[in-house]
Amino acid sequence: MGSYHHEPQKQLPTIDLSRISPAPELRGTEEWDVLCRKVREACEEYGCFEVVYEPIPVELRAETFSLIRRVFELPAETKALNFNPKPYHGYTGVYNLYESLGIEDASNCDCLRDFAALMWPQHNGHRQHFCKTVGTMMKQLEELWRMVEMLILDSYGLTKATDETTTSSSIMECQTLLRIMQYTAPPMGKPMSGLPAHTDKPLCTFLCDDQVSALQIQLNQPPGAGEEQFISVPINPTSFVFIVGDPLMAWSNGRMHAVKHRVLMSGTEARYSLGAFQIPVEGTVITAPEELVDDIAGHPKLFKDFDYKDFINFSRSKEGTDLPSHRMIHAFAASADHN
Ligand SMILES: O=C(O)CCC(=O)C(=O)O
């Protein structure tokens, strides 16, 4: 411990994607290539990065969080109407400091409308306000995900020549799950876990909060490097944190890092956060593109092809939940040679 104390504290890489919105006109330019390299390096080294994205104005974010607070103020019976049999896809109830609600396929206006109708059956005005504000936010986040996805594909040279002028290439088809979260302040302001350390089970995640920072990520350390070291990640009002999930790590044949992260609450203020999770659609099989598999160059195939749904079922099974979060994908899908 402490042998690297002379090194400056590592910080999350910051990548500004404000300029490439809405159309990827930069594609093929040197600037685009620089962004590709930065995104790839960040995903491989850290498993996450801060993405600055000004097309989502701070006012829209503030408005979204004022609506989120309003949802949490509703009676528990009302929030419980946001039922979903899939854990963390609907209302979770309160677990210590944590409470969350979920909206599947949230870039679809009908899904937002259905949610708002459950929360505010009597208030047409609230419903409309919610759909308009959160709908705009979700559309923009979807746009942002398209950009990041294209940068990732290009960074590995995975876009076919014929795709170069289109925006249609994708890693895999996903829908956005929106999760809104509240963490109450810990008793006496003493640091207390809001969400234990885990790796994300969705393909990837965009996170932001309402300026009470409590998110921490674990630095990617070589095995045996000593005690786990988490760094705090404050999220600026024009930024999101992009997080590589287990399936994206598996798709990249282990090149990308599924970063462990947690929420550690302290102080006297409640924290509100929003996660846009990319969820592979029903029937998706996770398989590394052949370009990312190369036995000779030190990239043997690390994972068997697997159905996303089977992995999720495993992660919720007794066998899965007995394991640390980051071990689940290896226990479930590691190739026989690499278990
Ligand atoms: O609230 C946060 O910032 C983190 C939430 C998170 O990591 C998750 O829901 O997977």
Ligand SMILES: [Fe+2]
């Ligand atoms: Fe997470």
